Amino acid sequence: MSATFALPVLSDGLDRYVQQVSAIPMLSQEEETELATRWQREHDIDAAGRLVLSHLRVVVSIARGYAGYGLPQADLVQEGNIGLMKAVKRFEPDRGVRLFSFAVHWIKAEIHEYILRNWRLVRIATTKAQRKLFFNLRSMKQSFSALSQSEAKEIAKDLGVKPEEVMEMDTRLSGQDVTLHAEEGDEEGYAPIDWLADTHNEPVAVLERRAVDHLQSEGLSEALEKLDPRSRRIVEARWLAEGDAATLHELAAEFGVSAERIRQIEVKALQKMKGTLAAA
Template identity: 40%
Template sequence: MNSVQADKKLIKFAMAAPYLDREEERQLALRWKDNQDQHARNRIALAHMRLVVAMASKFRGFGLPLGDLIQEGYIGLLEAAARFEPARDVRFSTYAGWWIRASMQDYILRNWSIVRGGTSSAQKALFFNLRRLRAKLSQGDQRLTEQAIHQEIATALGVSLADVQAMDARLSANDTSLQAPVSQSSGGEGTEKLDMLASDEPQPDEQVSEMIDSERRLHWLSGAMSRLNEREMRIIRARRLAEDAATLEELGSELGISKERVRQIETRALEKLRHALVEAHPEMAM
């Protein structure tokens, strides 16, 4: 069975599910809430599968399989059924619509592009409404410039103009591999997009400078540590220099003192180190 046939079978199954009247729906919801009756929850969900199908059809324009959208919507439907409060006297379909839509939108955002998009509510609204608003504005006044359309959308959705422009560019372009060739040399070796990306690593001279500074600071710290007694040095090494810092309680147990005493010794040792470093290197006080 191919995907089209599977989708048709799933839709037919959803449409054949019996409706629930208000009282029957309430009784099933009470059985689930009070007794954790899984059968009651599943009956509520099954009766509203047609709602999932209808909403999935609205999101087909994003190019994802209808069957996958329906499955994601069903997950949202089950979540709605699990959280539904019958005491609120609201029909389940009204409550479930938000959960179904949210589940499908999250799925689309995860799978529409290999590049992860924004997940804030404003970015989601922009992603799912930009095309609709653009089409509406273009039809309403064909004299509007691209800049004016973007500004109208930004105002309508409460986002910045830059966000609208970035999202529009993203929705208009396809994903491109970083291994895609940019140019081809005469020797047969090409330049790839990956080769054109700027590295966020420090420049070589910055790396060397940082290494020298780190070595210098370690040397200064080593000299200052000589001012500490054995117990102070043990606490500083365990609390400040170890990869997994020991707790005050652990050190107190090891040294046979209270954790408050460990804290006092640590504070005093840090003050000693600060004085020693400033005394030897006054520029550190600035």
């Protein structure tokens, strides 16, 4: 690119990346229109690149709003960057709207899709209305306590879902871990663990345990062996690491490809492993 600043790289670390994108100047409306017109009419890659670079800080700002979902911030930023690039591709300067306003939808949409693909608690959010419920429920609640029936009905009406779906999602989002054991020093009190039956040696449990052991040891090993070295490395680093899982950007830097390419390889590898395990 002809820009005088270096292209920020997430693999250098998120803090360093934020510093770099914050140093990139925003474009004036005239500059933005001129660049967008060059991209739209001439498919000038340099012009598109400058539009993307000048709005990377917007992606960082939006991605920070999704920090509470337990997913790597760097991955959220990368997904948001993909949304930004889609926005630049479709941006029409003649409509009189700034790229910032136009891109927000695309950035959020890409981040939403990533969260829904990776956050197991929201697998129930399969319809458009349920997804809207998932991403808006926290802001619509008036307090941190559980929703009342009247509050659930009002939110359900606004979002076009059933009241029971609102209550279920609220339970999932506000659920907390409960200890099975009694508090330290409480010798006379009963804890949930005291009421649980011992099913460890039941025949069905024994068979299930053996099947799980097989999948986790021999089955998993067999599935990994059927992957090519690069795919196996990516799966192991992302899903089987004992410490922190590697981010898409760290693996992208390791293999010299884009983070999106790493994500594609990961998805394909997991699908192949799923098929191998199902046939085991």
